[in-house]
Amino acid sequence: MVWVLAFWMWQAGPDDLAEQGRELAAAGRMEEAAALWRKALVTVPNHYGSLFNLGFMAWQQKRDAAAVEWFARAARAQPGEFNALYLAGSASSRQGKSAEAIGWWRKALAVQPTNSKLRQAMAAEYTRAKRFREVVEVSEGALDSEAMYLMVIVARRALGEVDQTASLVNRALERFPDSARVQFEAGYDLHRAGVWQRSMPYFDRAIALDPAYEEPHYYRGDALFRQDRHAAAVDSFLEAIRIRPGYTLARVGLARAYLATGKAAQAAETLEEATRLDPENPQPYALLAQVYFRLGDLNKAQAAKVLAQRLRAAR
C-alpha cells in the first residue's frame, strides 16, 4: 500500500496533491496533509493552494508567525486572492502586530472594497490601536451591524465629535432597539454630557433588556450620585458589584456615595475590599487616603497615598 501511495505521489501533479491533502486535512490527518502540500511545492514553489492550506493549518493551530509566512508567499503567488491577505492580517493581529495586520487588510480591501466583514475587522484593529479617525473612515459604507455601530460610536466619542456621536447613537437606537448595549451607549452619551436625569431611562432599559449587564447599573448609580440622590446611588452601585465583584469603579463609586452620606467607615471598608480584589489599581488607594484622613487615621491615610503613588508610577 505504501509503495502504491509513493508511486501515486511521484506521478501526481501539484493540484492533485493539494486536493488529496485537503481531503486528509478534512479527515483530521494534518501531518499527512502537510506532507502532500509540501511535496506539491517541491514541484511548483508558488502553488497557491498548497501555500494557502499550509498557512491556514498554521493559523488554525495558532502558529501565527508561520501562518503569516505561508500567507505572504501565497499572496505573492496570487496577489488578487482575498483570503490569503485577510488571514495574514488576522494572524498578525493575533500576534499583536497591529500595523502589519492593518497593512495586510488594506491590501485585502483593495481586492474586495465592499467587504463589510473585513471593514469590521479593520475597525476592531483600529479601535484596539486607538486610531479612531481610521475607525470612522473604514466604517464608510459598512455600517450594517450592531458591532460596527458600537465601534464607530466609541470612535467618534473619543474624537470629541459630540454631535456626530449623538446622531449615530440615535440611528443605532432605531435599528437595534432591543440591544442593551445600544441603550447603554445612549445613556452613557447623556451621562457624559452631564444630563444625568435624562440618561437614566436608557440605563433602566439596558438593565431591563440584560439584567446581568453591570455597566448600566454603575452609571445609573453615578447619575444618581451626581443628583445628590446618594442612598439610591448606593443600591445601584451594590447591584453592579453583585454582578461583577471585581468592578473597581463601582466600588469607588459606592465609597464616594457612603462618604457623601457621612458613612466614612463603610467607605473605608468598601475601598479596602476593592484593594483586595484589584491590588494593582491606584484609584481606590487614592480615595482611601481621603477617607482615612477624614476618619482621623493619619497613618493609614499616608500609607494609602504612598501606595497610590507607587502603583501609579509603576503603570
Add this chain to the structure above:
Amino acid sequence: MSKIFGLWLIFGSVMAFAQGMATQGAAPVARPAASGRPFAITFKDVAAEVGLGARFVSGGETSKRYIVEANGTGVAFTDFDNDGWDDIFLVNSSALGTPAAGGNYLFRNDHGRFVDVTAKAGMQRKGWGNGVCAGDVDGDGFDDLFVTYWGANVLFRNTGKGGFRAEAWPDRKEWSTGCAFLDYDHDGHLDLAVARYVAFDLAKTPKAGAAANCQWKGMAVFCGPRGLPFGGLTLYKGKGDGTFTAVQEWKDFYGFTVMATDLNEDGWTDLYVAGDSSPSLLLRNLGNGKFAELGAETGVAFSEHGNEQGGMGIAAGDFDNDGRLDLFKTNFAGDYPNLYRDIGGGVFEDVVMKAGLAVNPQYVGWGTGLVDFDNDGWLDVFQVNGHVFPELKNEYRNPRLLYRNLGGGRFEDVSMAAGLTEKASSRGAAFADFDNDGDVDVLIMNMNGVPTLLRNENRSGNGWLQVRLMGQAMGAVVTVTVGGRSQAQTVTSQSSFLSHNGRRLGFGLGSAKGAERVKVVWPDGRTTERLDVAGNQVLALEASK
C-alpha cells in the same frame, strides 16, 4: 485553482471588539439653559491704547522642539512705587539659539497709561524667564520681585527709589517655574517656596517624536513632561535681609504654579502647588516649622476619579460665600478644571461638574482668577487658554473664558457676551484694577505675541470695596460681610499661572452702600477688624493697627 479548506472559520474568530467604555477624553458637559440674568460686563483690549508696547518671545513660533519653549511666562500687577496705581511687570522667555532675544519689561502706571521704565528701573535682564512672585523681603515697605528662570533665578530688590537691584539667587541653575513668598514660621520675615518643573537638560532630552512621550495623537512633538526627570519644590527660610537658606525639599513631581495662603483656617500659611501630569501638592503648615504633604488626603491632588491631571494655574477665593477659601485649578485639554470647595477643616471636594464649569474641556487652561468682575458679591471665574503645540494650527489659539457666578454653587459661561472673542495661545494672567475705577481688569501673556490688557467696562452700577493690606500680608485672608453674607479672599504672592495679582482685593457690594464688617486674618495669625465700612473706596489696613 485548488480548493482550500476551513474558510468557515475565518470571520468568527477575529471579530472581537473592545467592550467597555471610552473613559478617556472628557466631553463638554451640556450647558444649562441661559439664566437670562443681566451681566453688565464687557472687556476691551486696551494694551496698545495705554502704551503697553511689549512682545513676548516664547521659543519657536510655528513649532516647539523642546518643552521649555511651550509653557510661556507669568505676568504681574505690582505697585512697585507705592503710588496707588498698579504697575505691570512682564516676564519674558527667549528662543533657542538666540539667547539675546527676549528680556523682561517693567511699565510704570501713570494714571492708567503705561510708561516703559525697564531700563531706567534696572530691569533689562535677558534670560529664559518663567514665573514671578512678589513680596517685601526686607520690610522696607516696597514689594520686591522674584523671577524664576531656566537658569539662575533672580531676586529683584526694590530700592524704593523707582528701581530694582538684581541679586543673583544662590541656587542651582535649574528650570524653576512657580514661586511664592510666605512667612511660614511667624518670625516676621518672608520665606520663599520655589517650584521646579523638569530637571531639564537640553543635551539629554530626546528630539521630537523620538519616544512614546514625544507623540501627540500620532504627531511627532516635543517630549515631556512625562518621561523627563521630575522637578520639585524647595522651601527657603528668609532672614529678613533679603537672604535665604534652603530648609526643606519635596521631589518627584512636575511643579508649576505655587500659591501660599491659609487653607485650613488655622492661622498658618499653607502651600498649594499645581502638578502637571503628576499629583498636585498641598503642603499643610503644621505650625512647628514643618509641612505635611496632604494633597491626596484633603482631596486636591487628583481628579475625582483619582487620576493625575495636567495642573497649570490656581486661583483661591470663596466662590460660595461661606467664609472659607475654595480653589480653582486649570488643567490640560481633555480634562475638566477643578473647583475644590472647602467643606471644612481644610478638606475639599471637587464640584466642578455640578458648578457648570465642565463645559469647555477642549482647551488647555492656564492663567485663572476668582474675581468679582461685576461687583455683585459673588466671585466669577476667568480662565485663559492655549494649546502647547503650535503645530495644531486650529487648536493652538483659543478664546478666553468667563464664567459668571449665579450663586447657589452654579456658574454660567458668559465669555461671548463679555466680548471675549479674540483667540490667542495665552499662559500667564494677572488681575487688578489698573485704572482705579472700582472694577478688576485682566492682564494676559500671549505666546510669541503682544500682551493683552482687558479693561473691565462694568455697567452694573454695583458698589465696591477694595482692601489694601500694608506690610507683610502675603497669605492674609480678608473677609467682608455684606448683607449678612461673608466673602473671603486672600492676598497671594503668586497665583493664576506663575503670575502675581495686584495687592488690592476687590469686593463687590451689590446694591449695598458699604460693608457691615471687614476682617483680616494676617499671616501671623493676628486679626484686624473694621465695622460699618463705606463702599466705593480703597480701605488700607496695617497689621499693627
